[in-house]
Amino acid sequence: MLLTPDEKTRPADMAGLFELAPAKINLALHVVGRRPDGYHLLESIVSFAEHGDRLRFAAAEQDAFTLSGRFAGSLQSDDASSNLVLRARDALRSALQQAGIVAPPVAIHLEKNLPVASGLGGGSADAAATLRGLLRLWQADIPPADLDRLALSLGADVPMCLRQEPLMVRGIGEDMTRISDFPALALVLGNPMVPVSTPEIFRRLKRRDNPPIGQRTETDWLGFLATLRNDLEPPARSLVARIGELSDLLSAEGALLTRMTGSGASCFGVFASMGDANRVADRLRHVRPDWYFQATRTAGSELK
Numbered sequence: 001m002l003l004t005p006d007e008k009t010r011p012a013d014m015a016g017l018f019e020l021a022p023a024k025i026n027l028a029l030h031v032v033g034r035r036p037d038g039y040h041l042l043e044s045i046v047s048f049a050e051h052g053d054r055l056r057f058a059a060a061e062q063d064a065f066t067l068s069g070r071f072a073g074s075l076q077s078d079d080a081s082s083n084l085v086l087r088a089r090d091a092l093r094s095a096l097q098q099a100g101i102v103a104p105p106v107a108i109h110l111e112k113n114l115p116v117a118s119g120l121g122g123g124s125a126d127a128a129a130t131l132r133g134l135l136r137l138w139q140a141d142i143p144p145a146d147l148d149r150l151a152l153s154l155g156a157d158v159p160m161c162l163r164q165e166p167l168m169v170r171g172i173g174e175d176m177t178r179i180s181d182f183p184a185l186a187l188v189l190g191n192p193m194v195p196v197s198t199p200e201i202f203r204r205l206k207r208r209d210n211p212p213i214g215q216r217t218e219t220d221w222l223g224f225l226a227t228l229r230n231d232l233e234p235p236a237r238s239l240v241a242r243i244g245e246l247s248d249l250l251s252a253e254g255a256l257l258t259r260m261t262g263s264g265a266s267c268f269g270v271f272a273s274m275g276d277a278n279r280v281a282d283r284l285r286h287v288r289p290d291w292y293f294q295a296t297r298t299a300g301s302e303l304k
């Protein structure tokens, strides 16, 4: 098969089975306690963007893993202990094999479009997409509770990334409730290209018993979100000064709400329309060409 130059640079577009690994956005993230094992108890309102990494899965003679995309260089392709795609493949294969299900070799291609260690859940989204994609490729099924358990063993954010829908998340990520009336939002995602270590941000927290999210008091979601917080934002700002700069850039462009997502350093701005979001992302790419800016829409019932 002859490939056009564009297809050669985007192998995830070639034949096979595809999964999108959407960016995870913590629209609010409250740290409300701590478990005896050191993990933090959270309350978070989470949604997923249309933009994300792309994965391709194809049957192969032997297992293979290849990478492309703007942020491919930040990942090591052959290190099974740190690469969540390979860990997800291996964990699912062994779970299926224990149940007597065949899980033959597979070639996986990851187009890494999301910045790494950035609070957008890219690694967790890739792991979740790998579980979804391989279950389709291998035409296998495992009980949802077992799949959630397997996902949680890969990382606290992996079960929510399996769902890809607006969620209220509690515990460390295992207690998820779908938010059926959550609106789609027009966002600009930004990252100042400083990787952030999640454990380091949790370690720097001054309080671990902050007020919970509680019941929605405002009638509109955006008004309610504005009353909430990301409790990881103050410690992250104290470590990475560029988070404040990024947040100010988004606010100066007229964002209706600006906040950090996850443990940072990515921030999002909510805009009135996708037209506004696209214009702002274009402008900010000129202001800081070395940073990451992406306009995207989140999953939800209507575009606000």
Ligand code: C5P
Binding pocket: 038, 039, 040, 041, 042, 154, 155, 156, 157, 171, 172, 173, 198, 199, 202
């Ligand atoms: O689960 P994951 O590998 O994403 O978490 C990375 C690290 O972040 C954990 O090892 C832990 O130190 C910290 N963490 C935490 N509480 C959470 C999630 C993560 O303390 N709810």
